[in-house]
Amino acid sequence: MVSIQLTGAEMVLQAFEDHKVDTLFGYPGGAVLPIYDELAKGKNSIHHYLVRHEQGAAHAAEGYARSSGKVGVLLVTSGPGVTNAVTGLADAMMDSIPLVCISGQVPSHLIGTDAFQECDAVGITRPCTKHNWLVKDINDLSRILHEAFYVAASGRPGPVLVDIPKDIQFQTGTYIGPETIKHKSYRPKLKANIDKIDEALKLIISAKKPIFYTGGGVINSGNAAVQLLREFVRLTGFPITSTLQGLGAFPGDDNQFLGMLGMHGTYEANMAMHDCDLLINIGARFDDRITGKVDEFSPHSKKIHIDIDPSSINKTIKVDVPLVGDVAHVLEDAIKLWKSNVYKVDKISVKSWWGIIDNWRKTDSLSFAVDKKVIKPQYAIQRLYELTKDKDCYITTEVGQHQMWAAQHYKFNKPNRWITSGGLGTMGFGLPAAIGAQVAHPDKLVIDIAGEASILMCIQEMSTAIQHQLPVKVFIINNQYMGMVRQWQELLHDKRYSHSYTDALPDFVKLAEAYGAKGIRVQSPADLDKGIQEMIDYKGPVIFDCVVDQNENVYPMIPSGKAHNQMLLGKDNEDKEISLEGKTLV
Amino acid sequence: MESKHTVSVLVDNEPGVLARVIGLISGRGYNIDSLSVAEVDAESHISRITFVTLGNEETINKMIAQLQKLIPVKKAINITLDKKGIEREMALVKVVATGDKRVESLRLSDAFRAKVIDTTHDSFVFELNGSPVKIDAFIDLMTPLGLSEISRTGVVAIARGSEKL
Numbered sequence: 001m002v003s004i005q006l007t008g009a010e011m012v013l014q015a016f017e018d019h020k021v022d023t024l025f026g027y028p029g030g031a032v033l034p035i036y037d038e039l040a041k042g043k044n045s046i047h048h049y050l051v052r053h054e055q056g057a058a059h060a061a062e063g064y065a066r067s068s069g070k071v072g073v074l075l076v077t078s079g080p081g082v083t084n085a086v087t088g089l090a091d092a093m094m095d096s097i098p099l100v101c102i103s104g105q106v107p108s109h110l111i112g113t114d115a116f117q118e119c120d121a122v123g124i125t126r127p128c129t130k131h132n133w134l135v136k137d138i139n140d141l142s143r144i145l146h147e148a149f150y151v152a153a154s155g156r157p158g159p160v161l162v163d164i165p166k167d168i169q170f171q172t173g174t175y176i177g178p179e180t181i182k183h184k185s186y187r188p189k190l191k192a193n194i195d196k197i198d199e200a201l202k203l204i205i206s207a208k209k210p211i212f213y214t215g216g217g218v219i220n221s222g223n224a225a226v227q228l229l230r231e232f233v234r235l236t237g238f239p240i241t242s243t244l245q246g247l248g249a250f251p252g253d254d255n256q257f258l259g260m261l262g263m264h265g266t267y268e269a270n271m272a273m274h275d276c277d278l279l280i281n282i283g284a285r286f287d288d289r290i291t292g293k294v295d296e297f298s299p300h301s302k303k304i305h306i307d308i309d310p311s312s313i314n315k316t317i318k319v320d321v322p323l324v325g326d327v328a329h330v331l332e333d334a335i336k337l338w339k340s341n342v343y344k345v346d347k348i349s350v351k352s353w354w355g356i357i358d359n360w361r362k363t364d365s366l367s368f369a370v371d372k373k374v375i376k377p378q379y380a381i382q383r384l385y386e387l388t389k390d391k392d393c394y395i396t397t398e399v400g401q402h403q404m405w406a407a408q409h410y411k412f413n414k415p416n417r418w419i420t421s422g423g424l425g426t427m428g429f430g431l432p433a434a435i436g437a438q439v440a441h442p443d444k445l446v447i448d449i450a451g452e453a454s455i456l457m458c459i460q461e462m463s464t465a466i467q468h469q470l471p472v473k474v475f476i477i478n479n480q481y482m483g484m485v486r487q488w489q490e491l492l493h494d495k496r497y498s499h500s501y502t503d504a505l506p507d508f509v510k511l512a513e514a515y516g517a518k519g520i521r522v523q524s525p526a527d528l529d530k531g532i533q534e535m536i537d538y539k540g541p542v543i544f545d546c547v548v549d550q551n552e553n554v555y556p557m558i559p560s561g562k563a564h565n566q567m568l569l570g571k572d573n574e575d576k577e578i579s580l581e582g583k584t585l586v
Numbered sequence: 587m588e589s590k591h592t593v594s595v596l597v598d599n600e601p602g603v604l605a606r607v608i609g610l611i612s613g614r615g616y617n618i619d620s621l622s623v624a625e626v627d628a629e630s631h632i633s634r635i636t637f638v639t640l641g642n643e644e645t646i647n648k649m650i651a652q653l654q655k656l657i658p659v660k661k662a663i664n665i666t667l668d669k670k671g672i673e674r675e676m677a678l679v680k681v682v683a684t685g686d687k688r689v690e691s692l693r694l695s696d697a698f699r700a701k702v703i704d705t706t707h708d709s710f711v712f713e714l715n716g717s718p719v720k721i722d723a724f725i726d727l728m729t730p731l732g733l734s735e736i737s738r739t740g741v742v743a744i745a746r747g748s749e750k751l
């Protein structure tokens with residue numbers, strides 16, 4: 001197809017089809033009625049999932065995108081429709097998730113008049129999208145839609161928004177197919193400079209205490225990147241640690257894997273980061289949760305940084321060898337070069353480095369005291385992992401203590417199985433994200449590991465799960481507190497638990513039943529396995545209320561303003577003073 | 587060390603592009619001292635944005651990296667850093683004075699090669715081109731002589747030599 005005459009609304013659906021979009025999350029409203037009308041005509045094979053709140057649509061699209069590697073698409077109306085979606089767009093921006101958000105806008109002649117349900121959608125979403133467009137001419141629409149999909153998915157992925165006034169949706173114009181459209185100037189660089197790669201390899205062969213530090217960029221780069229990473233890490237025999245977003249790129253139960261690093265990372269991962277002489281960052285961004293105190297971060301190491309986004313280089317941490325490019329491309333070139341030059345690592349030094357690391361491992365920093373009477377939250381996650389590990393599960397989370405325990409105790413062996421809000425830290429993310437992941441993988445077990453506070457932020461999406469027969473499981477680690485807030489208040493604010501206790505929680509079993517789902521409550525460790533099995537076996541959506549110890553904290557922990565080698569390992573050393581400077585950090 | 591840097595940005599001249607550039611700068615906590623923008627290629631719709639900001643070299647580098655991330659931004663460079671940049675600004679300066687002060691302002695304007703573009707019995711409007719430093723100096727001199735109003739274009743800049751941005 002070169003060009004055909006279509007209405008704006010038809011163009012939107014045609015573009016979806018041309019970009020192989022078969023799934024749409026959305027909520028109708030006045031300014032998108034023409035597009036919804038086209039959906040009703042059923043000429044296209046697009047499955048629309050009706051959410052209960054536009055934030056849910058955005059998170060569902062994120063869950064869909066993260067778990068499938070495809071672009072997530074949402075459709076919302078003007079005004080409140082698009083402002084509700086903003087949190088999801090900002091979340092996708094921070095975690096580099098490709099989304100295309102189509103928003104309706106009031107008719108062109110009403111723009112700027114404070115019309116009913118009007119808002120400056122492109123203005124509001126400008127800082128929280130990778131790019132956005134307000135369509136002013138029907139004949140620009142097809143080009144903009146194709147550019148939108150291109151921009152969202154290429155380079156460092158991210159959310160984009162196309163704001164379409166209602167009159168444009170009705171107008172007829174020329175639709176040009178995607179094959180003839182090329183963006184004017186946006187061409188992300190995929191391959192890194194080969195001399196720079198060689199420079200990096202030379203650092204790798206002379207390293208005595210090296211470590212790989214990998215992030216979400218590996219997952220975003222795709223399956224090839226994951227395979228190449230595994231090959232490269234095995235080729236070198238170096239230890240590897242991962243950020244929250246990178247979990248699953250390297251098998252979580254592999255001996256070379258040190259566990260997650262950062263604020264709640266393992267002792268061995270953080271100590272190795274601190275003491276290493278070579279740090280190889282692949283697709284991570286030196287986030288403040290990772291670095292701790294910047295000027296004491298990995299002070300003795302040379303640093304290599306592979307990132308597709310040039311602005312990530314030297315943003316917070318100065319690096320010695322920047323490699324700007326796509327992870328898969330860079331690793332492919334690196335492995336080729338490695339093999340053709342017959343490079344070898346310093347095996348003796350690396351062996352003694354492993355000796356040091358194995359000693360740190362003995363600290364067993366994720367251990368906790370198991371209790372016979374109350375369920376420890378870590379124990380709940382461990383049991384959930386043990387009972388589901390053979391099922392190729394997709395795990396989403398909300399934000400808080402449960403999220404960190406899930407990251408610590410659930411082992412991921414494959415990419416795209418772990419979907420969590422890392423950058424923005426959005427409570428309410430997990431349930432809609434689970435819905436999105438379930439839509440992408442209808443036959444897989446999808447579990448939202450939740451907290452009782454977070455889950456209430458998007459609980460309305462249970463209704464979506466019921467309507468569309470999506471058997472998501474919500475596993476609530478219920479300690480009645482906003483646990484992470486409570487933990488910080490305990491450690492930093494002399495145990496003044498200001499408004500972090502929820503006094504009037506709903507009965508989650510009855511709540512599940514009210515929605516038409518199954519509710520399960522477990523209060524004793526003895527009943528836990530049976531309850532989890534019941535949840536797994538149930539064919540529809542489940543809310544699992546796992547009542548846990550209210551006082552448990554997430555350890556290990558790097559307190560604010562401290563370096564990696566100043567971790568708190570447990571209750572015993574909680575009384576260390578935290579400076580005022582540290583308290584101001586979040 | 588913090589100092590003034592002049593940054594030139596070539597962008598696709600599409601709606602909202604200025605807001606994107608400015609929003610990014612303010613959103614990441616940087617300040618703008620001056621700003622000028624106009625289309626420079628009517629055929630391919632490319633605009634040039636020039637702004638002056640305060641910061642150290644590293645900060646400006648980060649800012650430029652962030653600017654280059656914007657989809658419509660084609661190029662961004664620190665003109666000051668290249669040490670080859672030519673910077674010019676235009677100012678319209680209104681001086682209201684009579685008698686000796688009026689004569690003195692006219693005499694000084696001549697020394698600065700400023701043009702008189704409007705006059706009444708008790709006022710002048712001077713047009714002055716030059717580096718921002720020269721314009722600052724002129725304004726300082728006019729202040730005691732009845733300086734009434736100033737309008738400045740903000741800095742425009744270009745690199746010396748045959749190289750193209």
